[in-house]
Amino acid sequence: MNDSSNPIGNIFVSYRAIATVACQSALSSYGVVGLAAKNLAEGLVQVLVKDPTLGVDVRFDDKHIKIDLYIIIEYGTRIKEVANTVSENVRYQVEKTFGLPVSEVNVHVRGLRISNID
């Protein structure tokens, strides 16, 4: 839980809330065709429950948010540019939504999806 102080009390934001925003903005980022589970165990859980925070890991170190994204990218796009864009988008969206500084967005490309073969 993170908090931002304000004069009449505290605001608590859960990791899950942040992960949800990150997940949604990652999915609307061009070139990203899906998010992937971090590991097999998580993958199995995913089969049972549809989780809106799949493929997003959020950490907090008292001041900054750190986000890890596990994504699948469309085959035939320039991976580096897509990864840059998604990390920018996620950072911007999370900072705008929560007003908390994001110090890191690490992008892990977990796979490529081939929808057409040239």
Place this chain on the structure above:
Amino acid sequence: MSIEEANPTSPAGNPTGERKTLDGQGLRKLVEAGLVWLRTNQQTVNALNVFPVPDGDTGTNMVLTMQAAYNEVANSGEKNIGKVAHDIAQGALMGARGNSGVILSQIWRGFARALDNLEAMNADLFVQAIHESRNTAYKGVVRPVEGTILTVIKDISAAVDEARKENDDLVILLEKAVEAADASVKRTPDLLPILKQAGVVDSGGKGLFFILEGMLRKVKGLTLETNVAAVQPLSAMQIEQSAEEIEPGQDYEVVVDFRPRQELDLEKFYADLANMGTSIQVGEGDGMYRMHIHVPTEKRYTPIDYIMGLGTITKVAMENLLAQMEEIEQKTEAPKLSLTPVKPGQIAVVAVAPGPGIARIFASLGAAAIVEGGQTMNPSTEEILSAFENLPTDKIIILPNNKNIILAARNSAEVTVKKVKVIPCRSVPQGISALFCYDPDGDLEEVAEEMTRAIAEVETGEITTATRSVEINGVKVQQGEVIALLDGELVLSSHSLDEALLGLLDKASTEDRERITFFYGDNISRSEVNRLVDLVREKYPGHEIELHEGGQPNYQFIIAIE
């Protein structure tokens, strides 16, 4: 048969002629035209920036992507359109820059797929290729955002589909595509609220429109090099700033207000003006036009005579720019800061400088922005922030150059949306030493680490006058005495500047170092500086000694010993 083969004498072709097919060479030339026209309008696209969404360099990114695409086929003599399209798509993919570049590369990829290994393209294939462009572009994203370049390619696809029912002429289809792109771009603010808030249209969509329009202009034989879209509202014309952009030979600035007798043919108007001079601007408001141009002395009346033929002139203003320039130069005796320009994606350095001379040194060593400030005038977080925001890149390194400013720099770094690294340099020499390790194209973290390490390699001496009597570190100081500080610590105090300076170098590990650099302040005369530096030269004959005007207040000297 290609367009060009049909009209070997005029590559632009015959505007009324029909075109049923296009081959590889035809496509190559159209892509070149699209690239050139996009480049001409690059700044227009860049200006469509929805700050602070991190995509304010769309025009540049799309140009670079198109350039990479065109480079693949620039020297190719290939006639097979499938092969040419494939190479273009490959180039676009490899050179894709930014989000819009990636989408553009997908559009080309789809286009190429539809033409795979075909000799030439006809109307049906064109429609199919645009369809495939749309499909491929949409496949790249799970949740397409409408009101972007994606919407524009979708609308283009629908329009050419419709147009094909009545036509099999490629030129007409291209015309329809351009029309559809234009209309679609204009609709983007209705689909995407953030565009509406910012009062702009989608930049990627606009870029795509320019590419297609460039192709159409090429076919019609219109100019691609000059931006003709630039009729601005009268209120927006910024004529006073133009004095700085004077080119040699264009000595007179002529501004004419007029009311044309009939609707002005802007393209012809621009073309005619371009024959007379440079820096052409045209503004319009309420049927009144204002024309601004720089012309050589002997042609100073030509634009007036020319406009006389077009309508009624209401006002003429003429100014001799050369005389104006001389005046400006006299006023601003200090040479202008020549900051190092930085491109989007590169790392920019912001330096805090206590004086004009030091600012110039930082600028010449690679700083992209200077914030004024030092010991007695700490810059505000806001000043630092605005320096960050004004840079075209989002990777920034800041050199606070004073221990009191490091905190403000850190605060600014936390507030901004950009990635900022603060180098904890506590003095100007440390900052300069750090700047030597600056690499604009490196990895931000690594460059920052490297620069931070460089700080330790220099010792900083400072000479100033005590403002009150005090005893620190066992050094007794009387008000008005000259004091010397080494790396921020008070080391000695003396009645004479000579003693303080030489004493300071004595205390520093000068013997082990190679170079002493002096930055003298605005409170010491040049002759005094020379005398003192000569003393130092005598004492340290083996050292390399440099002298710069720092222009900082209060400190007679800031000294780097490295």
